[in-house]
Amino acid sequence: MAAGVSPSFDAIDWSAPWLAPWRGLGQPIARQVQGGGAVHEALQSAAPGAVPMLFAPQAALPDGVAYEQYIWDTRRVPTRDNLHDFFNGLVWLHFPLTKRRLNELQAQAIAADGVQAVRGPLRDALTVFDENGALLQAPDALWDALRARDWQRLFVDLRPLWREARLVLFGHALLEKLVAPRKPMVAHVYPAPAAIESIAGLDAWLARRVQSPTWDAKPFTPLPVLGVPGWWRANEVPGFYADAQVFRPPRAAPAP
Incomplete structure:
Protein backbone atom coordinates (compact mmCIF):
# COMPACT_ATOMS: atom_id res chain seq x y z
CA MET A 1 0.00 0.00 0.00
CA PHE A 129 -23.44 19.34 3.98
CA ASP A 130 -20.18 18.53 2.21
CA GLU A 131 -18.94 16.59 5.24
CA ASN A 132 -22.15 15.15 6.65
CA GLY A 133 -25.03 15.69 4.23
CA ALA A 134 -27.52 13.34 2.62
CA LEU A 135 -30.49 13.48 0.28
CA LEU A 136 -33.79 11.93 1.32
CA GLN A 137 -36.49 11.08 -1.19
CA ALA A 138 -39.51 10.13 0.89
CA PRO A 139 -43.30 10.43 1.12
CA ASP A 140 -44.62 13.51 2.92
CA ALA A 141 -45.72 11.45 5.93
CA LEU A 142 -42.13 10.40 6.61
CA TRP A 143 -40.88 13.94 6.21
CA ASP A 144 -43.55 15.26 8.58
CA ALA A 145 -42.56 12.73 11.23
CA LEU A 146 -38.85 13.41 10.73
CA ARG A 147 -39.20 17.17 11.07
CA ALA A 148 -41.28 16.65 14.21
CA ARG A 149 -38.67 14.20 15.55
CA ASP A 150 -41.49 11.78 16.14
CA TRP A 151 -39.19 8.78 16.02
CA GLN A 152 -41.83 6.22 17.00
CA ARG A 153 -44.04 7.29 14.11
CA LEU A 154 -41.15 7.72 11.68
CA PHE A 155 -39.45 4.39 12.23
CA VAL A 156 -42.09 2.12 13.78
CA ASP A 157 -45.62 3.18 12.84
CA LEU A 158 -44.62 4.20 9.30
CA ARG A 159 -41.95 1.53 8.85
CA PRO A 160 -43.60 -0.05 5.75
CA LEU A 161 -43.56 3.37 4.07
CA TRP A 162 -39.76 3.34 4.02
CA ARG A 163 -40.01 0.96 1.06
CA GLU A 164 -41.02 4.06 -0.94
CA ALA A 165 -38.06 6.12 0.33
CA ARG A 166 -34.42 6.43 -0.68
CA LEU A 167 -31.62 7.95 1.38
CA VAL A 168 -28.44 8.83 -0.55
CA LEU A 169 -25.47 9.85 1.54
CA PHE A 170 -23.37 12.74 0.26
CA GLY A 171 -21.04 13.72 3.07
CA HIS A 172 -17.63 12.11 2.74
CA ALA A 173 -16.89 12.37 6.47
CA LEU A 174 -20.14 10.52 7.18
CA LEU A 175 -19.22 7.80 4.69
CA GLU A 176 -15.83 7.50 6.38
CA LYS A 177 -17.35 7.23 9.86
CA LEU A 178 -19.77 4.54 8.71
CA VAL A 179 -16.86 2.23 7.96
CA ALA A 180 -17.18 1.57 11.73
CA PRO A 181 -20.95 2.08 12.29
CA ARG A 182 -22.13 3.42 15.62
CA LYS A 183 -25.71 4.08 16.68
CA PRO A 184 -25.31 7.86 17.35
CA MET A 185 -24.22 8.73 13.79
CA VAL A 186 -26.42 11.47 12.34
CA ALA A 187 -26.76 12.84 8.80
CA HIS A 188 -27.94 16.32 7.87
CA VAL A 189 -30.59 15.55 5.28
CA TYR A 190 -32.06 17.68 2.52
CA PRO A 191 -35.31 16.80 0.72
CA ALA A 192 -35.04 15.69 -2.90
CA PRO A 193 -37.84 14.97 -5.39
CA ALA A 194 -38.88 11.34 -5.50
CA ALA A 195 -39.19 11.47 -9.29
CA ILE A 196 -35.42 11.74 -9.82
CA GLU A 197 -34.11 8.20 -10.19
CA SER A 198 -30.47 8.53 -11.20
CA ILE A 199 -27.52 9.88 -9.23
CA ALA A 200 -26.68 12.08 -12.22
CA GLY A 201 -30.19 13.51 -12.08
CA LEU A 202 -29.86 14.19 -8.36
CA ASP A 203 -26.49 15.85 -9.01
CA ALA A 204 -27.88 18.21 -11.64
CA TRP A 205 -30.88 19.06 -9.48
CA LEU A 206 -28.86 19.64 -6.30
CA ALA A 207 -26.25 21.80 -8.01
CA ARG A 208 -29.04 24.22 -8.94
CA ARG A 209 -30.40 24.26 -5.38
CA VAL A 210 -27.18 25.17 -3.59
CA GLN A 211 -27.27 28.93 -3.26
CA SER A 212 -27.34 31.84 -0.86
CA PRO A 213 -29.42 32.96 1.02
CA THR A 214 -31.43 29.73 0.91
CA TRP A 215 -28.65 27.66 2.43
CA ASP A 216 -27.36 30.22 4.91
CA ALA A 217 -29.73 28.92 7.60
CA LYS A 218 -28.72 25.25 7.08
CA PRO A 219 -32.01 23.92 5.65
CA PHE A 220 -31.18 20.40 6.82
CA THR A 221 -32.88 17.97 9.18
CA PRO A 222 -30.92 15.64 11.50
CA LEU A 223 -31.49 11.94 10.90
CA PRO A 224 -29.84 9.10 12.87
CA VAL A 225 -28.88 7.09 9.81
CA LEU A 226 -28.65 3.68 11.46
CA GLY A 227 -32.29 3.98 12.43
CA VAL A 228 -33.30 3.69 8.76
CA PRO A 229 -35.18 0.40 8.28
CA GLY A 230 -33.02 -2.14 6.48
CA TRP A 231 -29.79 -0.28 7.18
CA TRP A 232 -28.78 -1.92 10.46
CA ARG A 233 -30.00 -5.18 11.90
CA ALA A 234 -29.96 -3.79 15.44
CA ASN A 235 -32.86 -1.43 14.69
CA GLU A 236 -35.17 -4.44 14.33
CA VAL A 237 -34.95 -5.05 18.08
CA PRO A 238 -37.81 -3.65 20.22
CA GLY A 239 -36.71 -0.62 22.18
CA PHE A 240 -33.96 0.42 19.74
CA TYR A 241 -35.62 3.79 19.16
CA ALA A 242 -36.23 4.44 22.86
CA ASP A 243 -32.65 5.64 23.30
CA ALA A 244 -33.20 9.35 23.93
CA GLN A 245 -29.46 10.05 23.68
CA VAL A 246 -29.69 9.25 19.96
CA PHE A 247 -33.37 9.72 19.10
CA ARG A 248 -33.76 13.01 20.84
CA PRO A 249 -37.15 14.59 21.43
CA PRO A 250 -37.97 17.93 19.83
CA ARG A 251 -36.66 20.99 21.60
CA ALA A 252 -39.15 22.71 23.86
CA ALA A 253 -40.47 26.00 22.54
CA PRO A 254 -39.00 29.01 24.36
CA ALA A 255 -41.18 30.51 27.06
CA PRO A 256 -43.10 33.63 25.97
Whole structure:
Protein backbone atom coordinates (compact mmCIF):
# COMPACT_ATOMS: atom_id res chain seq x y z
CA MET A 1 0.00 0.00 0.00
CA ALA A 2 1.09 3.60 -0.56
CA ALA A 3 2.84 5.21 2.40
CA GLY A 4 0.36 6.57 4.94
CA VAL A 5 -2.63 4.62 3.64
CA SER A 6 -4.88 3.59 6.51
CA PRO A 7 -5.37 -0.16 6.93
CA SER A 8 -9.03 0.64 7.51
CA PHE A 9 -9.55 0.37 3.74
CA ASP A 10 -9.76 -3.33 4.52
CA ALA A 11 -12.64 -2.62 6.89
CA ILE A 12 -14.98 -1.19 4.24
CA ASP A 13 -18.05 -3.42 3.97
CA TRP A 14 -19.17 -2.88 0.41
CA SER A 15 -22.37 -4.84 1.08
CA ALA A 16 -23.57 -2.12 3.47
CA PRO A 17 -26.81 -0.59 2.13
CA TRP A 18 -25.55 2.98 2.41
CA LEU A 19 -22.70 2.13 0.02
CA ALA A 20 -24.98 0.82 -2.73
CA PRO A 21 -24.63 3.98 -4.92
CA TRP A 22 -20.86 4.02 -4.40
CA ARG A 23 -20.01 0.33 -4.80
CA GLY A 24 -19.67 0.14 -8.58
CA LEU A 25 -16.81 2.64 -8.76
CA GLY A 26 -15.68 2.58 -5.16
CA GLN A 27 -14.86 -1.07 -4.70
CA PRO A 28 -12.46 -1.34 -7.67
CA ILE A 29 -10.76 1.93 -6.65
CA ALA A 30 -10.30 0.66 -3.09
CA ARG A 31 -8.77 -2.54 -4.47
CA GLN A 32 -6.22 -0.48 -6.39
CA VAL A 33 -5.26 1.33 -3.20
CA GLN A 34 -5.06 -1.92 -1.27
CA GLY A 35 -2.80 -3.22 -4.02
CA GLY A 36 -0.33 -0.40 -3.53
CA GLY A 37 -1.72 2.53 -5.54
CA ALA A 38 -1.97 6.08 -4.24
CA VAL A 39 -5.52 7.26 -3.62
CA HIS A 40 -5.31 10.17 -6.07
CA GLU A 41 -4.01 7.90 -8.83
CA ALA A 42 -6.70 5.28 -8.24
CA LEU A 43 -9.44 7.91 -8.29
CA GLN A 44 -8.06 9.52 -11.45
CA SER A 45 -7.89 6.20 -13.26
CA ALA A 46 -11.63 5.73 -12.66
CA ALA A 47 -12.69 9.30 -13.45
CA PRO A 48 -15.05 9.59 -16.44
CA GLY A 49 -14.40 12.36 -18.92
CA ALA A 50 -17.33 14.38 -17.60
CA VAL A 51 -15.71 14.96 -14.19
CA PRO A 52 -14.33 18.52 -14.33
CA MET A 53 -11.49 17.87 -11.87
CA LEU A 54 -8.15 16.10 -11.59
CA PHE A 55 -7.02 14.37 -8.43
CA ALA A 56 -3.57 15.40 -7.25
CA PRO A 57 -1.30 14.38 -4.37
CA GLN A 58 -1.65 16.45 -1.22
CA ALA A 59 1.83 17.84 -1.79
CA ALA A 60 0.47 19.78 -4.78
CA LEU A 61 -1.29 22.20 -2.41
CA PRO A 62 1.13 25.10 -1.82
CA ASP A 63 1.76 26.30 1.71
CA GLY A 64 -0.50 29.18 2.66
CA VAL A 65 -3.05 28.55 -0.10
CA ALA A 66 -6.61 27.76 0.99
CA TYR A 67 -7.70 24.26 -0.03
CA GLU A 68 -11.02 25.35 -1.60
CA GLN A 69 -9.40 28.29 -3.41
CA TYR A 70 -6.73 26.03 -4.86
CA ILE A 71 -9.34 23.60 -6.19
CA TRP A 72 -11.31 26.40 -7.79
CA ASP A 73 -8.26 28.01 -9.39
CA THR A 74 -6.59 24.84 -10.65
CA ARG A 75 -9.40 22.26 -10.99
CA ARG A 76 -7.15 19.88 -9.04
CA VAL A 77 -8.26 18.18 -5.80
CA PRO A 78 -5.37 17.61 -3.35
CA THR A 79 -5.83 14.08 -2.03
CA ARG A 80 -4.24 12.30 0.90
CA ASP A 81 -3.88 8.55 1.18
CA ASN A 82 -6.68 8.01 3.67
CA LEU A 83 -10.35 7.04 3.83
CA HIS A 84 -11.54 10.62 4.26
CA ASP A 85 -10.10 11.78 0.95
CA PHE A 86 -10.98 8.50 -0.75
CA PHE A 87 -14.66 9.06 -0.01
CA ASN A 88 -14.34 12.73 -0.95
CA GLY A 89 -13.04 11.62 -4.33
CA LEU A 90 -15.91 9.16 -4.74
CA VAL A 91 -18.38 11.97 -4.15
CA TRP A 92 -16.59 14.08 -6.77
CA LEU A 93 -16.95 11.19 -9.22
CA HIS A 94 -20.69 10.80 -8.58
CA PHE A 95 -21.76 14.40 -7.89
CA PRO A 96 -19.33 16.52 -9.94
CA LEU A 97 -21.75 19.38 -10.58
CA THR A 98 -22.75 19.74 -6.94
CA LYS A 99 -19.18 19.44 -5.66
CA ARG A 100 -18.08 22.08 -8.16
CA ARG A 101 -20.92 24.36 -7.02
CA LEU A 102 -20.00 23.92 -3.36
CA ASN A 103 -16.40 24.68 -4.25
CA GLU A 104 -17.39 27.75 -6.25
CA LEU A 105 -19.32 29.27 -3.35
CA GLN A 106 -16.54 28.46 -0.88
CA ALA A 107 -13.96 30.07 -3.15
CA GLN A 108 -16.12 33.16 -3.66
CA ALA A 109 -16.46 33.61 0.09
CA ILE A 110 -12.73 33.15 0.62
CA ALA A 111 -11.93 35.65 -2.14
CA ALA A 112 -14.31 38.18 -0.58
CA ASP A 113 -13.48 37.74 3.10
CA GLY A 114 -10.30 35.71 3.34
CA VAL A 115 -9.97 32.65 5.55
CA GLN A 116 -11.62 33.65 8.81
CA ALA A 117 -11.22 31.99 12.20
CA VAL A 118 -14.97 31.37 12.12
CA ARG A 119 -16.75 30.56 8.87
CA GLY A 120 -19.67 32.73 7.85
CA PRO A 121 -23.20 31.25 7.70
CA LEU A 122 -23.01 30.14 4.06
CA ARG A 123 -19.54 28.59 4.27
CA ASP A 124 -20.55 26.85 7.47
CA ALA A 125 -23.68 25.38 5.84
CA LEU A 126 -21.74 24.27 2.76
CA THR A 127 -19.15 22.55 4.95
CA VAL A 128 -21.77 20.79 7.06
CA PHE A 129 -23.44 19.34 3.98
CA ASP A 130 -20.18 18.53 2.21
CA GLU A 131 -18.94 16.59 5.24
CA ASN A 132 -22.15 15.15 6.65
CA GLY A 133 -25.03 15.69 4.23
CA ALA A 134 -27.52 13.34 2.62
CA LEU A 135 -30.49 13.48 0.28
CA LEU A 136 -33.79 11.93 1.32
CA GLN A 137 -36.49 11.08 -1.19
CA ALA A 138 -39.51 10.13 0.89
CA PRO A 139 -43.30 10.43 1.12
CA ASP A 140 -44.62 13.51 2.92
CA ALA A 141 -45.72 11.45 5.93
CA LEU A 142 -42.13 10.40 6.61
CA TRP A 143 -40.88 13.94 6.21
CA ASP A 144 -43.55 15.26 8.58
CA ALA A 145 -42.56 12.73 11.23
CA LEU A 146 -38.85 13.41 10.73
CA ARG A 147 -39.20 17.17 11.07
CA ALA A 148 -41.28 16.65 14.21
CA ARG A 149 -38.67 14.20 15.55
CA ASP A 150 -41.49 11.78 16.14
CA TRP A 151 -39.19 8.78 16.02
CA GLN A 152 -41.83 6.22 17.00
CA ARG A 153 -44.04 7.29 14.11
CA LEU A 154 -41.15 7.72 11.68
CA PHE A 155 -39.45 4.39 12.23
CA VAL A 156 -42.09 2.12 13.78
CA ASP A 157 -45.62 3.18 12.84
CA LEU A 158 -44.62 4.20 9.30
CA ARG A 159 -41.95 1.53 8.85
CA PRO A 160 -43.60 -0.05 5.75
CA LEU A 161 -43.56 3.37 4.07
CA TRP A 162 -39.76 3.34 4.02
CA ARG A 163 -40.01 0.96 1.06
CA GLU A 164 -41.02 4.06 -0.94
CA ALA A 165 -38.06 6.12 0.33
CA ARG A 166 -34.42 6.43 -0.68
CA LEU A 167 -31.62 7.95 1.38
CA VAL A 168 -28.44 8.83 -0.55
CA LEU A 169 -25.47 9.85 1.54
CA PHE A 170 -23.37 12.74 0.26
CA GLY A 171 -21.04 13.72 3.07
CA HIS A 172 -17.63 12.11 2.74
CA ALA A 173 -16.89 12.37 6.47
CA LEU A 174 -20.14 10.52 7.18
CA LEU A 175 -19.22 7.80 4.69
CA GLU A 176 -15.83 7.50 6.38
CA LYS A 177 -17.35 7.23 9.86
CA LEU A 178 -19.77 4.54 8.71
CA VAL A 179 -16.86 2.23 7.96
CA ALA A 180 -17.18 1.57 11.73
CA PRO A 181 -20.95 2.08 12.29
CA ARG A 182 -22.13 3.42 15.62
CA LYS A 183 -25.71 4.08 16.68
CA PRO A 184 -25.31 7.86 17.35
CA MET A 185 -24.22 8.73 13.79
CA VAL A 186 -26.42 11.47 12.34
CA ALA A 187 -26.76 12.84 8.80
CA HIS A 188 -27.94 16.32 7.87
CA VAL A 189 -30.59 15.55 5.28
CA TYR A 190 -32.06 17.68 2.52
CA PRO A 191 -35.31 16.80 0.72
CA ALA A 192 -35.04 15.69 -2.90
CA PRO A 193 -37.84 14.97 -5.39
CA ALA A 194 -38.88 11.34 -5.50
CA ALA A 195 -39.19 11.47 -9.29
CA ILE A 196 -35.42 11.74 -9.82
CA GLU A 197 -34.11 8.20 -10.19
CA SER A 198 -30.47 8.53 -11.20
CA ILE A 199 -27.52 9.88 -9.23
CA ALA A 200 -26.68 12.08 -12.22
CA GLY A 201 -30.19 13.51 -12.08
CA LEU A 202 -29.86 14.19 -8.36
CA ASP A 203 -26.49 15.85 -9.01
CA ALA A 204 -27.88 18.21 -11.64
CA TRP A 205 -30.88 19.06 -9.48
CA LEU A 206 -28.86 19.64 -6.30
CA ALA A 207 -26.25 21.80 -8.01
CA ARG A 208 -29.04 24.22 -8.94
CA ARG A 209 -30.40 24.26 -5.38
CA VAL A 210 -27.18 25.17 -3.59
CA GLN A 211 -27.27 28.93 -3.26
CA SER A 212 -27.34 31.84 -0.86
CA PRO A 213 -29.42 32.96 1.02
CA THR A 214 -31.43 29.73 0.91
CA TRP A 215 -28.65 27.66 2.43
CA ASP A 216 -27.36 30.22 4.91
CA ALA A 217 -29.73 28.92 7.60
CA LYS A 218 -28.72 25.25 7.08
CA PRO A 219 -32.01 23.92 5.65
CA PHE A 220 -31.18 20.40 6.82
CA THR A 221 -32.88 17.97 9.18
CA PRO A 222 -30.92 15.64 11.50
CA LEU A 223 -31.49 11.94 10.90
CA PRO A 224 -29.84 9.10 12.87
CA VAL A 225 -28.88 7.09 9.81
CA LEU A 226 -28.65 3.68 11.46
CA GLY A 227 -32.29 3.98 12.43
CA VAL A 228 -33.30 3.69 8.76
CA PRO A 229 -35.18 0.40 8.28
CA GLY A 230 -33.02 -2.14 6.48
CA TRP A 231 -29.79 -0.28 7.18
CA TRP A 232 -28.78 -1.92 10.46
CA ARG A 233 -30.00 -5.18 11.90
CA ALA A 234 -29.96 -3.79 15.44
CA ASN A 235 -32.86 -1.43 14.69
CA GLU A 236 -35.17 -4.44 14.33
CA VAL A 237 -34.95 -5.05 18.08
CA PRO A 238 -37.81 -3.65 20.22
CA GLY A 239 -36.71 -0.62 22.18
CA PHE A 240 -33.96 0.42 19.74
CA TYR A 241 -35.62 3.79 19.16
CA ALA A 242 -36.23 4.44 22.86
CA ASP A 243 -32.65 5.64 23.30
CA ALA A 244 -33.20 9.35 23.93
CA GLN A 245 -29.46 10.05 23.68
CA VAL A 246 -29.69 9.25 19.96
CA PHE A 247 -33.37 9.72 19.10
CA ARG A 248 -33.76 13.01 20.84
CA PRO A 249 -37.15 14.59 21.43
CA PRO A 250 -37.97 17.93 19.83
CA ARG A 251 -36.66 20.99 21.60
CA ALA A 252 -39.15 22.71 23.86
CA ALA A 253 -40.47 26.00 22.54
CA PRO A 254 -39.00 29.01 24.36
CA ALA A 255 -41.18 30.51 27.06
CA PRO A 256 -43.10 33.63 25.97
